[in-house]
Amino acid sequence: MTIQVTPIKAFTDNYIWAIHDNQHCYVVDPGQAEPVNQFIADKQLSLSGILITHHHNDHVGGMVSLQQRHQVPAWGPDDDRINGELQVVTEQNQVDLQALSVCLQVLFIPGHTISHIAFYNNDWLFCGDALFSLGCGRMFEGHPAMFVESLNKIKALPEHLAVYCGHEYTQDNCRFARALEPDSQALMEFCQQIKKLRAQQKPSLPSRLSTELKLNPFLRTADNDYQKLVQNHLKTPINDAITCFAALRQWKDNF
16 A cells, blocks of 8 residues: 655645545645545545644635535644644644554644644654745744744654645745855755746645755754854844844745
């Protein structure tokens, strides 16, 4: 039995991730129900469950409709802003995707929202809007120290993990990362690959955690040389990972 992870497009740039074999399917962050229903109908799959990373409507908006139609469980963070029948999971809980014989660990990674979680195993990381390829989520509810701590948890995971983010933001994030490091050969080559993929209407995701550790500005804020780079570029004092992250996030918000 081969298990695949397939992106289902939603809204303008969201991805609902479908974890499936040739019979059963679990979906991550279904902001809309119809694309999921269409996908499982086309593939002749049965929906077995729903995973939720955070409360934003573009990640949960389709959950109630899917549960009513398919009578399936859902797992997600402790947040009363999420409607539907939710089994609350916290850090180090496991979610057993029984129909696929797959088990996922839960990671608590607040910052984008105060209750944000991720799901991972030895192959995949479903990180919602906490981490993007070459970026991270806007800091809507957390604070810089919280977000840095969350990203440090992600940095400690195995480097070979495939990273499944909630949005197709990579090309825009390339512009931001290259503004800071215009002479980086590795960054230039990566961004050229992304440009080719997007020109062919192919997803830029999943990324690899190893790639993100090397190139993602928001995962490099503890690096002294990177701190100096940010300080020189923004003309603002940077003396640790938290001030570096805060400066980068503010710059990206206005980029």
